[in-house]
Amino acid sequence: MPSNGSERRRSFEAKLNSVREAMNKEGLAALLFYSTGQLSMLEVNPVLWISGALPIGANTGVLITDSAAAMLVSRSWDVGRVRSQSWIEEIQVADSFVASVKQLAQKKGVQGTIGLVGYAFMPAAVYHELEKAFPGKLKVADAILGRLARFPGKDALPALERAAAIADEGFAAILKTAKIGMAEHELAAEVEYAMRSLGAEDNFGMVAASDHSHCTHPPTDRKIQPGDIVIAEITPAIEGHFVQLCRTAVMGSISPLLREKFAILEKSMDASLECVRVGEKVGAVATAMNRVFTAHGYEKYCKPPYMRVRGHGLGYLSMPFAEIIDENEAVIEEGMCFVVHPNQYLPETGYLMLGDTVWIEAQGARCLTRTPSQLFSVEG
Amino acid sequence: MEMLHTALNRGCSVWDKDALPSSEFHNRIARIKLDMKQQAVDLLLVYGDSWRFGDLAFVSHFIPKNRGALTVIPLDQEPALVIQEPSRNNPFSSTLTWIEDVRSVGQFAQGVGQMLEARGLKPKRVGLVNVEQQLNIREWNGLVKLLDGVEFRDLGDVLRSLRCVKSAAELRALEKTASILDESLAVFERQLRSGKREYEVAAAAEREARRRGVEGFYLSIARSTEPRIGLHPPGSAAIQKADVISVAVAACCQRYWAELGRTFSVGGPSREQLQDYEATKQLFRSLRDGVRVGVSAAAVGQFLSEVPHANRVSLFAYGLGNGIGLDMSETPILAGKDALEIQKGMVLTLRICAARNGFGHGLIAQPFVVGDKLKALSRAVDDLVVVEG
Secondary structure (H helix, E strand, C coil), rough: CCCHHHHHHHHHHHHHHHHHHHHHHHHEEEEEECCCCCCCCEEEEHHHHHHHCCCCCEEEEEEEEEEEEEEEECCCCHHHHHHHHCCCEEEEEEEEEEEHHHHHHHHHHCCCCCCEEEEHHCEHEEEEHHHHHCCCEEEEEEEHHHCCCCCHHHHHHHHHEEEEEEEHHHHHHHHHHHCCCEEEEHHHHHHHHHHHHHCEEEECCEEEEEEECCCCCCCCEEECCCCEEEEEEEEEEECCCCCCCEEEEECCCCCCCHHHHHHHHHHHHHHCCCCCCCEEEHHHHHHHHHHHHHCCCCCHHHHCCCCCCEEEEEEEEECCCCCCCCCCCCCCCCEEEEECCCCCEEEEEEEEEEEEEEEECCCCCECCCCCCEEEECCCC | CCCCCCCCCCCCCCCCCCCCCCHHHHHHHHHHHHHHHHHCCCEEEEEECCCCHHHHHHHHCCCCCCCCCEEHHHHHHHHCEEEEEEHHHHHHHHCCCCCCEEEECCCCCCCCCCHHHHHHCCCCCCEEEHHHHCCCCHHHHHHHHHCCCCCEEECCCHHHHHEECCCCHHHHHHHHHHHHHHHHHHHHHHHCCCCEEHHHHHHHHHHHHHCCCCCCEEEEEEECCCCCCCCCCCCCCCCCCCEEEEEEEECCCCCCCCEEEEEEEEEECHHHHHHHHHHHHHHHHHHHHHHCCEEEEEHHHHHHCCHHHHHHHHHHHHCCCECCHHHHEEEECCCCCCCEEECCCEEEEEEEEEEEEEEEEEEEEEEECCCCCEEEEECCCCEEECCCC
């Protein structure tokens, strides 16, 4: 990330220009980017996306007009950090979010309609207050972010690659530290440590061990047993970009049955990756994956309550599409980044995981992580 | 103290039935139903998300992983829990709550509608706790449409009042979380050396807390060599010799939070730094002495009237403290507008975070249970901790 203000501003200029172009096209006098402060990997955070900083606390925002940009944060002691990360120079502390938005809009001479980006996650009370403050002058503008945040951009590739290398280390920690008798949450702590000590800012991570898992879930206090299948969904973030790695490991030797069943996931992964190319519909990726499971007699298990999505965009900063499902008509484009995972519940083995984050290049998908796409065994 | 939220509550996720048995929740629900009856409310909706789940956990013990959940409490029937999540997560989610009727849905209106229909309920007056304040507008609109013609009444005050004074089980839970943070900070102290990056030292403290079973862990750090930047999530900057480091840690375990704040000196502190820290310590002692049964929460900050205005700014910015329990920060908020009187059995985080030029942040924060005297729930470390450079 650029270290000084003018460099930061330059790196955001293209984004800002496209935002203003969209504003003008939709006849908006301003755009208000809003964040609740509750973060989710499955969403682009509007304030982070436009400003480059993720303020601490609830109800923060950025107001963009044709000629100005100003940011509202909720904690005065966080201003220094936000200023050091954002290109936006005008940063105010808002004791009351809506009152501050109103003051700011008046100060900037905003008279027309204000587009709301982040409406989908805006608490009802905040929206109701905004409605009172700007009667008849609000318009939902989430679609603008949906269009513009489909690509992380080439500048993000170093951060994505670093996050991928950290995800590899996270899984390596399972292979190095998993032991019989260790609690699931102790193993998850080792995964977390491996990644946080390398600089991961966050992690959407779930590690579970069982002789028959029904789904992935946060760790419990269950002690790892011989023969347990450890499933890991590992998703570190660097500079607001998440990369996901899904893998499976067995405590002890791999049974022939498990090897046979895991091979279906590997085959499904290969089949789906062939469809991950520029111009192909996203739905085709899911269809290719499901076809392999169906051919092995598992069609029923490709649907809820067993399975639903076959991958998804990775949020905070970019999200090409929400879900890889059969019905998704979106088209894959160069520069997109998302996770493809034929994770699958099978009645004979329980839930198994295999998934990689791919970066889309003109000639096809490039897997960002380096952990081999296979079933692992831990001596433990 | 507010910290940067994370994408997932990814720590140890269990319901410890010995620590918080079903009877604890039956008692809470019975007390809530008395208020519902008094206010002629025949259905209560209590919402919480993965970041602010205190009221939700109070009635359900459930902690949302990454989205939100709604407890539906009919006046004359058992509660139901409606969680926004894929249906395959339902068996696991059901292990985290005492409530038997757990519904995993895509939209809350769908789940609440199905529940009302299955139970034959047609509410006339519905109480709300944290629903309009936290639930997103689209989900809110869905509920309003579902409950067309119903009168809504905010019952947030009922839960705030019930949650202020902690039960014996809650005190034990809070003490456990505080003791985990003590151990976490001990690791932080052992790892803190010049040349190490902020995130390396923080990762070791986090591992200790996660090994001991926390559901979530948060750490904020400030360094005297970067005085313009307040407490922040650990970054890549290296710790320097003669740095004074302030650290705030918070975690929840069995849904109960604790927060600790401590200050470290990397190598021997200068005389000025020691003097500054001594002033921080004195302020903390004055704060502690001022918190007594019967004093209003708003009046707790009166001892600051003699402190120069410039030195007061950071104290008020970070806050002098607040209630702590199922939320990291809950009623009463000290030295604010909260006129609530301090009562026996409340648990309060007391906090002094003094930022001064050339020193950075001197931080002391600790949880106490209010009795005839304040009793610390964590180790009492209010000295500047000096580690080798």
